[in-house]
Amino acid sequence: MRYRYIRLRAGVGGSYYSRTESGKKSPRQVIDDMAAAGYRFVGCVPVSLGMHGSLLEYDMIFERI
Numbered sequence: 001m002r003y004r005y006i007r008l009r010a011g012v013g014g015s016y017y018s019r020t021e022s023g024k025k026s027p028r029q030v031i032d033d034m035a036a037a038g039y040r041f042v043g044c045v046p047v048s049l050g051m052h053g054s055l056l057e058y059d060m061i062f063e064r065i
Contacts, residue, residue, distance in 0.1 A: 002064040004039060006030050007047065009057050016058075027060065034062045 008016045008027060017024040025033070031041050039062035048057035 003042070004034070004062045004064070005045075005059040006034070006062065007057060007059055010050075010055065018060075030060060038065055039063060040065050 006018055008018050008030070011017050011024075016027055018027075018030050034041070042061040042063050045059045045061065046055055046057075047059055048055075050056045
């Protein structure tokens with residue numbers, strides 16, 4: 001199986017985004033783009049936590065179908 005990981009970061013105001021060459025993408029935009037490229041969303045893995053356990057970064061995991 002082939003997996004792909006996309007990193008998302010917390011932005012100002014608590015929303016999450018992924019940085020790409022074309023700008024910032026929301027988690028839904030990332031899922032739609034990856035689905036169009038032949039991947040399915042598998043899950044998320046926390047990568048970086050802030051003070052008091054707040055989530056700063058996480059990886060979205062996609063599997064090639």
